[in-house]
Amino acid sequence: MTGFLLGLAWRSAWNRRFTLVLTVCSIALSTFMLIGVERIRTDLRDSFTSAVSGTDLIVGARTGSIQLLLYAVFHIGAATNDIRWSSVQALGQQRGVAWVVPLSLGDSHRGFPVLGTSAGYFEHLRYGDQQSLRLEQGSVFADLFDAVIGAEVADRLGYRLGQRITLAHGSGDLHLSDHADKPFRITGILARTGTPVDRTVHISLEAMQALHVDWFAGAPIPGGHIDPDRVRSMNLQPKAVTAALVGLKNRAAVFSVQRQVNQFAAEPLMSILPGVALDELWDVIGTGEQALLLMSALVAAVSMAALVSVVLAGLNERRRELAVLRAVGASPHHVLLLLALEGSMVTISGITVGIVAMVGALVAAGPWLQSAYGLTLHAAQPTNLQWALLAGLLLAGSLAGLLPGWRAYRLALADGLAPRI
Structure with missing residues (x-):
C-alpha cells in the first residue's frame, strides 16, 4: 500500500x-x-589553525594573547613593543627549545606585509597537516636585497622572478615613506598554502636592518643617506624583533618552557600556545x-x-x-x-x-x-x-x-x- x-x-x-x-x-x-x-x-x-601548524609557542612583548597571535601569525595589527635580540638568543638557549624563528614586521609593499626573518622560517614553519613551505620558483635569500614572495602577492601584482620592487615604511596602506633607495629583487615565489604566508613579502633580518640603518624614530635621518653598496659592509645584526616562533624538542615540556619565558628576567616577555589563543579568538x-x-x-x-x-x-x-x-x-x-x-x-x-x-x-x-x-x-x-x-x-x-x-x-x-x- x-x-x-x-x-x-x-x-x-x-x-x-x-x-x-x-x-x-x-x-x-x-x-x-x-x-x-x-x-x-x-x-x-x-x-x-593550519597557519600555525608545528609551532609550539609564540613569544612576544607582553600584551593580549589574541593580539600577539594576530600580529605574529596573521600580520594584523601592531605590537605594543619589540623584544631585544639578546632575548631571542637567550630564548634559543633555553633547555628544551629546538629552534627559534625571529619575526620582524612593520614595513609593507602595496598593502602586503613585509616580514623579516631567518632562513629557519622556511625550514621549520609548517601549515596544514605538518606540510613544509615549498618554493614554486627560485631560491631563498642569495643576496642581502633578495625577496621571497607568497603566491597571492605574485598573482595579484603579476610579479615574476628577477623583478625589482620597492618596500615602504609602515604597515597596510599607511606608507609613511618608501625605501626607494634600496630596491629588492624577487628571487623566490612560494607555492600556495592558503595561509597568511601567501600574502607576505619575505626578506632577511639583515635586509630589514639595512632598510633602516639611516632612519631614526621612524623617519629618515636628514642628510644621513647610506647607499646599498656601503650598507653591505656594515654590521646588520638586528637590535630587536617583533616576535618569535618557538619549536620544542619535546612537546610535553611546553608548559615548563612557557613558564620560563613568562618569568624572563631581562625584559617582560609572554609566550602563548597557538591552539589556546585560537580558541580565545573563536570565542x-x-x-x-x-x-x-x-x-x-x-x-x-x-x-x-x-x-x-x-x-x-x-x-x-x-x-x-x-x-x-x-x-x-x-x-x-x-x-x-x-x-x-x-x-x-x-x-x-x-x-x-x-x-x-x-x-x-x-x-x-x-x-x-x-x-x-x-x-x-x-x-x-x-x-x-x-x-x-x-x-x-x-x-x-x-x-x-x-x-x-x-x-x-x-x-x-x-x-x-x-x-x-
Whole structure:
C-alpha cells in the first residue's frame, strides 16, 4: 500500500510541478545556505589553525594573547613593543627549545606585509597537516636585497622572478615613506598554502636592518643617506624583533618552557600556545558565526512555511481528488500518509538540489576564494552538525505535510463530492 501511495504522491506532485518547483528551489536555497555556512565556518577555522601548524609557542612583548597571535601569525595589527635580540638568543638557549624563528614586521609593499626573518622560517614553519613551505620558483635569500614572495602577492601584482620592487615604511596602506633607495629583487615565489604566508613579502633580518640603518624614530635621518653598496659592509645584526616562533624538542615540556619565558628576567616577555589563543579568538567571533547560522535557519523556516502554504493552497483544488480516494476505500490514515509522503518527496528533492549546488559552487568558486581571500574550502564528508541540519530539514519537510493532511482529514466526503454552484 505504501508503494502505491508513493506512486500516487509522485503523480499528484507532477501534475502541480510548476508550483512545487518553486518550493523545491526554496528548500534548495535553504539547504545551500545552511550547509554552506557550516562548511565555511568549519574550513575557516581549519585555515586559521593550519597557519600555525608545528609551532609550539609564540613569544612576544607582553600584551593580549589574541593580539600577539594576530600580529605574529596573521600580520594584523601592531605590537605594543619589540623584544631585544639578546632575548631571542637567550630564548634559543633555553633547555628544551629546538629552534627559534625571529619575526620582524612593520614595513609593507602595496598593502602586503613585509616580514623579516631567518632562513629557519622556511625550514621549520609548517601549515596544514605538518606540510613544509615549498618554493614554486627560485631560491631563498642569495643576496642581502633578495625577496621571497607568497603566491597571492605574485598573482595579484603579476610579479615574476628577477623583478625589482620597492618596500615602504609602515604597515597596510599607511606608507609613511618608501625605501626607494634600496630596491629588492624577487628571487623566490612560494607555492600556495592558503595561509597568511601567501600574502607576505619575505626578506632577511639583515635586509630589514639595512632598510633602516639611516632612519631614526621612524623617519629618515636628514642628510644621513647610506647607499646599498656601503650598507653591505656594515654590521646588520638586528637590535630587536617583533616576535618569535618557538619549536620544542619535546612537546610535553611546553608548559615548563612557557613558564620560563613568562618569568624572563631581562625584559617582560609572554609566550602563548597557538591552539589556546585560537580558541580565545573563536570565542570572540563566535557571535558572528551563530548569527550566520541563525540567518540560514530562518531561511529554512521560510522554506518550510512556503511548502505548507503551497500544499494548503492547492488543497481546495484537490478536495475532489481526496474525496474520491476516500470513496474508494482510502482511510484518513492513508490520506494523511499521502500528503506527508508528498511533503517528504518535495523536501528530499530540494535538499538534493541544494547539496549538488553547494558542491558545484565549492568546485567552481574554490580556486577564486583561495586566491582572493586565502580561504580554502573542501567538498568533504559532511560534519556531524551538517548531518543534523540535513536531518532537521528532512524532518521539518515531512512534518510540513501533516497540517494539510489533518485539514484534508477534516473535509467531509459529501462536501468533496458535492458539485459547487
